Amino acid sequence: MSTMYEVLPGPEHFLPPAAASMGVRLPDPGQAHIHGKIVNEDDAMEAAARQFLSAKVPTIFPGPLVLWAWNEKAAKKATAIRHLYETIKESVTPSQQAMLIPMPDYRPKYPKINPEIEINPNHPNLTIWHNKIDACMFVGVHCHQANLSLKIIRGGTYCYTIAMCAQAGHEDAMVSFRDATADKIMRLADWVKKLKGSVEPPKD
Amino acid sequence: MSKERIKIAPEMFDIMPEEYQDLVDRATYGKEGRGWKDIGTSKELIEEHSLCAGCPESMAFRYILASLPAPEDTVMVGSTGCTSLVFPHVGVHNIHSLFGNQNAIASGLKRALSVRFPGQVKDVVVLAGDGATVDIGLDMTLQAWFRQEKFTTICFDNELYANTGGQESGLMQKGFVAKMAPVGKTFEKVKLPEIARESGCHYVVNCTVSKPNLVEKVIKNAIHVAREIGPTYLQLYTPCILEIGKNSMEGLQEMRDSEKPTERFAYKEYVSDEAKELLTELAAKEKERKAAAKKQLAGKA
Incomplete structure (x- = not known):
């Protein structure tokens, strides 16, 4: 299905519309979306891997659902995320800097967060601006907080957003997966490995 | 056992x-x-708070959080006011209620927890200011006590609406002139501890937070009595140094001055017969535990 509205990197404006209100719909199981267009999951894997490899600062933002070992599934996902991060780190050139920055909680933090070590859903732009992050992936973040962050990022930064969602996906991300599992995250790592060297690194 | 529940994934540590x-x-x-x-000597369950420098409420928060008997099995219910600026930095489950309905929220929460976790101890502790407890939420406060809901209500009494600039509250003392109450309070401070006793609270204390060991004792007593018997109420004086014209360093002295025998925060305690029995039993057990620990320590040496 194609829509008139495309979910693209910003800065869009101060209050970008919710992509859902612009007609973007969520993928069905086995599907994903790129810029709001429903696609085959493998196409989205390739697109996400290309973004990681072509970004100056490809970053993963793991949230509380994977930062804490709530259960075996969560622990496996954490292992897979670390593997993905290491794979990205190994696959990029020395001029690129892969990062793994946690979103440990959602509380409004006073007087401010430390953008070098964490990201907060209430002002994710601070971490993105500070570290000059140009491609990021959310994983293990509760949906409502991810939606909030993704909109703020699209509104105020040029960062390319990817959502590895364990539920039904996120319209507000530029690439969104659904039903995330440890295996799916490992598959994404395989894609990064597969495309290593074939994607042009960013120009200075 | 409790720490097992809060493990960070090793790859993310x-x-x-x-x-x-x-x-x-x-x-x-x-x-x-x-x-x-x-x-x-250990990590406190409160991170950098956002209250004013020298605020007695911050002392109270630290002592209370250090004294909760089972923080991992406690849910605190807060309300609008300075306390709501602190709760985001607290390492204990907490809920922010609407202004005044904290005791209604706590009632439902306590019942839900006992259904969801039968046979397990789950403490509910309400912590709200005097505006929420006595003025806006008095209905909910009293109704919870009438119904004998098994949780503790703590009122941080700073005798006015400090967070909004100093309006008159029911717990303000008679004759006090505040920034937003220039005429001065024309009626007496509401006697909530007495009302609490008459409304069915089994353990009621009125004091300041100048002495940490006292705060620890009353917090533990109140929570244990609420767990086993019924509602308990603590009214703790946490003066707003800004609104009463004091400096950062003067909060402690203000509390000491207000707890003298003739003053309004002289230590006052009410314990029902049932609660007395329970507390005596718990004190005996605690004594035994300490003696055993001492013995063990001596054995090691």
């Missing part, structure tokens, strides 16, 4: 902010006999 690593490694969740003396 190194990237977690230090405060979380500390909470897992050095906090006193699950520690028997935890108390205010742990402050300074």
Whole structure:
């Protein structure tokens, strides 16, 4: 299905519309979306891997659902995320800097967060601006907080957003997966490995 | 056992902010006999608070959090006011209620927890200011006590609406002139401890937070009585130094001055017969525990 509205990197404006209100719909199981267009999951894997490899600062933002070992599934996902991060780190050139920055909680933090070590859903732009992050992936973040962050990022930064969602996906991300599992995250790592060297690194 | 519930995924430990690593490694969740003396030697359950420098409420928060008998099995219910600025930095489950309905929320919560976790101890502690407890939420406060809901209500009494600039509250003392109450209070401070006693609270204390050991004792007593018998109420004087024209360093002295025998925060306690029996029993057990620990320590030496 194609829509008139495309979910693209910003800065869009101060209050970008919710992509859902612009007609973007969520993928069905086995599907994903790129810029709001429903696609085959493998196409989205390739697109996400290309973004990681072509970004100056490809970053993963793991949230509380994977930062804490709530259960075996969560622990496996954490292992897979670390593997993905290491794979990205190994696959990029020395001029690129892969990062793994946690979103440990959602509380409004006073007087401010430390953008070098964490990201907060209430002002994710601070971490993105500070570290000059140009491609990021959310994983293990509760949906409502991810939606909030993704909109703020699209509104105020040029960062390319990817959502590895364990539920039904996120319209507000530029690439969104659904039903995330440890295996799916490992598959994404395989894609990064597969495309290593074939994607042009960013120009200075 | 309690620390088992809050493990960071090993692959993520190194990237977690230090405060979380500390909470897992050095906090006193699950520690028997935890108390205010742990402050300074372990990770407190409060991160940098956002209250004014020298605010007695921040002292009260630290002592209370250090004294909760089972923080990992406690849910605190807050309300609008300065306390709501602190709760985001607290390492205990908490709910922010609408202004005044904290005791109604706590009633439902306590019942839901007992259905969801039958046979397990789950403490509910309401912590709200005097505006929420006595003015806006008096209906909910009293109704919870009438119904004998098993949770503790703590009122941080600073005798006015401090967070909004100093309006008159029911707990303000007679004749006090505040920034937003220039005429001066024309009627007496509401006698909530007495009302609490008459409304069915089994353990009621009115005091300041100048002495940490006293705060620890009343917090533990109130929570144990609420757990086993019925509602309990603590009215703690936490003066707003800004609104009463004091400096940062003068909060402690203000509390000491207000707890003299003739003053309004002279220590006042009411304990029902049932609660007395329980507290005597608990004190005996605590004595036994301490003696055993001492013996064990001597054995090691």
